[in-house]
Amino acid sequence: MDKVRIGIVGVGGMGSAHASNVSQMETATLAAVCDIDPSTLKATSEKYGVPGFANHLDLLSSGLVDAVMIATPHYFHPPIAVDAFARGLHVLSEKPIAVTVAAADGMIAAAKASGLKFAVMYQMRTEPVYMAAKRLIDEGRLGEIYRTCLIMGWYRSQAYYDSGGWRATWTGEGGGVLINQAPHLLDIFSWLVGMPESIHGQVWTQIHDIEVEDEAFAFLAYPNGAHGYLYTSTTEVPGADILEIAGEKGKLRVQNGKLSFFELAMPRKQFTVECESMWASPEASELPVDLTESATGHGAITANWVDAIVNDAPLISPGEQGLNAVELINGMIMSGHTNAPVKLPVDRAAYDELLDGLRASSKGKTGLREQRVTDPQHA
Secondary structure, three states: OOOOEEEEEEOHHHHHHHHHHHOOOOEEEEEEEEEEOHHHHHHHHHHOOOOOOOOHHHHHHOOOOEEEEEOOOHHHHHHHHHHHHHHOOOEOOOOOOOHHHHHHHHHHHHHHHHOOOEEOOHHHHHOOOHHHHHHHOOOOOOOOOEEEEEEEEEOOOHHHHHHOOOOOOOOOOOHHHHHHHHHHHHHHHHHHHHHOOOOEEEEEEOOOOOOOEEEEEEEEOOOOOEEEEEEEEEEEEEEEEEEEEEEEEEEEEEEEEEEEEEEEEEOOHHHHHHOOOOOOOEEEEEOOOOOOOOOOOOHHHHHHHHHHHHHHHOOOOOOHHHHHHHHHHHHOOOOOHHOOEOOOOOHHHHHHHHHHHHHHHOOOOOOOOOOOOOOEEEE
C-alpha cells in the first residue's frame, strides 16, 4: 500500500491531536473519523474533508480504513479493538489499553489471533532520557536491581474533573489518578525494571470532590528480593516526577527530565565483603550519558506503528506490553480497597467482582461543566 488509511474513533479530546498528526504524515492518510457527539463529529469531518461516523462499527466496516486509532474513554478501548481485529484492521489504542486485566487479556488475545499490528500510545518511551535509561539497564550497567522508586506528584483542578461526566467515576473511567494520569510512568517503570510479584497499596481521595482516588501509593516486592515504592497523585504543587533505580553496580535517577547515572568502582555486595575499613563505602562516579536525539511524542509512536504495518518494523510500544500498567493499576486499587497485599498477576475474577461493586455504588456527578479540550502540554 502507498499510504496506510487510518480511521480515528473518538476525536473530542486526544483524538483531535491524533487527527492533526496523521493528516501531516507522508506514510499515512486520515481516511475517516468517528465520535458520538454530533457537533464534534461534524466539525472534525469537515475540517479534514473525511467521512464521519457516529458508530464505530460503521467506520470499521466501511472499507475506507486499513487501521484504526482508539481515543475514546477507557472502557471502550477493548471492545472497539476486538471489533477492529475481527475486521482485519490494525489497532493503536490510547492508554491504558483497558480498565481491567481481564478486558486487556481479551484485547491481547484478539490481536494475537488476528496477526495484525497492535500498539499502545506510550509515547514517553521515545523520550531520550528513558531510551538511555533502558539502554543502561539492558547493557547490565546497573547490575542486579535491589531497589526501585517512582514518584509522580501531579495536579488537576476540580474544573478538570467537572469537565466530563465520565471523568473520575467508577462507571465512566474505572478509577482516578491511577487509571488516567499514572499509566505513562507506570509503563516506563515496568518497561525498565520489570514487574513485581506483589503489591501492598493505599488509595484515597484527598482534596477533590470525586468518588475515585486522587492519591495512591504502594510498596512492591520483586521475585529477586528487591523492593520498591510507587506514589502518584493529582494533588501536588509544584509537581514532581522522580524515577530512581538502584543496582549492585550503579544507580540511575530521572528527575524533572534529567538523567543521572552513577557507576560504582566495585559492586556493592563485593565491596561489603572485601572491604576491611569500618567507615569506607564503594566509590561512586557520576558518568555522562549519551542521549540519542530522535522523533518523540505521539507522532513518533504513530509513525512507528505505520512502519510496522508497512515494513514489519519492531514496535516501540507493543500493545501486549500495555497489560503491565493495567496489572499495576488493578493491583494497587485492589490492595487499597481490601487493605491487603495483592499477588501479581491480579486475580481476574476477584478484580472484576470488586469493580462491579464499586460501579454499583457510583452516584454519578453533580455540578458538571462540560468541556472537551486537549491537554496543551501533550497535544
